[in-house]
Amino acid sequence: MNEKGDFKGALRGESIAYFSMEIGLDERIPTYAGGLGTLAGDTVRSSADLGIPLVAVTLASRKGSFRQELDEIGRQIEHPAEWDPSELCDLLPERAMVRVRGRPVAVAAWEQILKSPTGGSVPVLFLDTNLVENSPEDRGITDVLYGGDDRYRLKQEIVLGVGGMRILEALGFSIRKYHMNEGHSSLLALELLERSGGDPEGVRKRCVFTTHTPVQAGHDQFSYEIVREILGGGAIEMLRRFGGRDRLNMTLFALNLSMYVNGVAKRHRETSRSMFPGYEIHSVTNGVHSHSWTCPSFRELYDRYLPGWANEPEMLVKVGIVPDEKIVEAHAAAKGELIDYVNRSTGAAMDPEVLTLGFARRSTEYKRPTLLFSDLDRLRRISSRGEVQVVMAGKAHPRDLQGKRLIEEIFRVARALKGDIEVAYLANYDMILASKMISGVDVWLNTPLRPLEASGTSGMKAAHNGVINFSVLDGWWIEGWIEGVTGWSIGPGPEEDLPPEEGRRKDTEDLYSKLEYIIAPTFYHRKDDWVRMMNNSIGMLAYYFNSHRMMRRYVTEAYL
Known part of the structure; x- marks a missing residue:
């Protein structure tokens, strides 16, 4: 298949319906909360670029997730x-x-057509119940992304799965496969079951399911008491048959009714198989939309030396033809923009000549955003030999009190380190801020608790901009990591199963040792080696960990 056009022929004029509770298309459309939504946005962009006949379905989420403000102590x-x-x-x-609750609820669709410079396009449907014909309670179903209690969430999942399928039918789409991005939309399989007279094999042939969550608590589950109240009792036995006898597990329901199931990295596939033994689970490692996540200075560089790279990211493997000094200049431009932004917005006194570490993701305990600050005296000693500064960002879920406390702890640490190490925490992490950070730091830090990182994509974005990864061996990094070549690992290998305290101790020691004895000395004293690793980030990581490669695999392995 070539870059576009042949996909339509292979799919015989039918569309792929891609369902996702959140899709991050545009910073003006706050219908995303994190990695799941930005991945969905990149899926849409690559599908448009490649001419894949895809239609995306999500919720309008008129009140979005939330905009984050941080006060002077990090609250x-x-x-x-x-x-x-x-x-x-x-x-x-x-x-x-x-x-819903036995009464009819009308669902409308707002359409935005995402158009690609290649000529392809993908319609994105934002489902909305805020209609005059609905009751005030039902008008609010599609208001808040991941808002409310279990009853509210189940109502949203009825609208997304059942309503989304019915709106596609009303619009005249001919659907070849339904791709459920996480279990939020799996009630579409119930709709298919009811239409097929309860034939599960016919449903499986039409369903694809991608799971992203490596912890049991992250999978939506509902009591059958709530299901009976919100959805009605007519389908209870069918839901129990495929979704669990005691509680309705939306992931289990999708697993039982999908012909193709995948995790989002090879390691995540193994974790998912252990969580759901007996199921055939494949892996399609995530990727990012290359053009969207490459900063202007690097876009200009690639356009000049690697024309066509945006729609053939594999061309980035030839980054060696780009003069090293041009790579350095492009990064300096991105870093200067970030440091200026940090200093203006936080009052920090950061220096563009100083080794800058970046860390940005949802603030929650398993991401371990404070691991870097486990021993402040040692961190000061490291910085006295090879100066470092740190830029951080991330929102905590409104109900995640521990995640909020972690942000406050980082603010406390920043005050304690003032005068020795500059630490800045930026408010309201979104796609615009992410673009600044992943291109403007020197090292992208990631410290999740194994094996809780399903994939992660921020490090892939950093690699597109020549930024070097320094990460725990989990998620995608197990596949991308070559020690001292594409970046550095933190802590033991994924096959080592250590007690929590010993694992944390090894992670912390390795983080500090490599920062002190390898990373800082290379940055300050072995510039040629540093630039070589920047080149490797682009030529060995970005060329592969992109959503064009990801979508080609979905087409050939799941959609055809």
């Missing part, structure tokens, strides 16, 4: 991140009906 204050679909989308005239 998170949440503000609504509202948007008006009428300003950016077209309201389609068709309606679908679903039943």
Whole structure:
């Protein structure tokens, strides 16, 4: 298959319906909360570039997730991140009906068509129940992304799965496969079951399921009491048959009714198989949309030396033809922009000549954002020999009190280190801020607790900009890591199963040792080696860990 066009022929004029609770398309459309949504956005972008006949379905989430404000001691204050679909989308005239608590609820779709410079396009449908014909309670179903209690969440999943399938039918789409990005939309399989007279094999042939969550608590589950109240009792036995006898597990329901199931990295496939033994689970390692996550200075460089790279990211393997001094200049431009932004927005006194570590992801305990600060005296000693500074960001879920406390702890550490090491925590991490950070730091740090990182994509974005990864061996990094070549590992290998305290001790010691004896000396005293690793980040990582490669694999392995 070539870059576009042949996919349509291979799929015989049918579309792939891609369902995701969140999709991050545009910073003006706050219908995403983190990695799942940004991955979905990159899926849409690559599908448009490659000419894959895909239609994306999500919720309008008019009140979004939230906008984060941080006060002077790091306390998170949440503000609504509202948007008006009428300003950016077209309201389609068709309606679908679903039943919630026994009453009909109308579902409309706002359409935004994402167009690619290659000529391809993907319609994205934002489902909305804020319609005059609905009751005030039902008008709010599609308001808040991941908001409310179990009842509210189940209502949203009815709208997404059942309503989304029915709106596609009303719009006249001919669907070849339904791709469920996480279990939030798996009730579409219930709709297919009911239409097929309860034939699971017919449903499986039409369903693809991607799981992203390596912990049991992250999989949506509902009591059958709530299911009966919200969805009705007619389908209870069918749900129990495929979704669990005691509670409705949306992941289990999707697993039982999908012909193709995958995790989002090779390591995550193994974790998922251990969580759900007996199921055939494949892996398609995530990727990022190369053009979207490459900063302007590197885009210009690639355009000059590697024309066509944006739609053939594998061309980045030839980065060696780009003069080293041009790589250095492009990074300096991105770093200067980030440091200026940090100093303006936080009052920090960061220096673009200083080794800069970056860390940004959702603030939650298993991400371990404070691991770097386990021993402040040692960190000061390291920085006295090879100066370091740290830029951090990330939101805590409104109900994650420990995640909020971690942000406050980092603010406390920043005050304690003032005068020795500059530490800045940036508010309201979104796609714009992410783009600044992944291109402007020198080293991208990632310290999750194994094996809880399903994949991770921020390090892939950093690699597109010549930034070097320094990460725990989990998720995608197990596949991308070559020690001292593409970056550095932290702690023991993935096959070592250590008690929690010993694992943390080894991680901390390795982090500090490599920072002191390898990373800082290379940055300050072996510039040729540093630039070689920047080249390797691009030529060995970015060329492969991109969403064009990911989508080609979905087409050939799951969609055809």
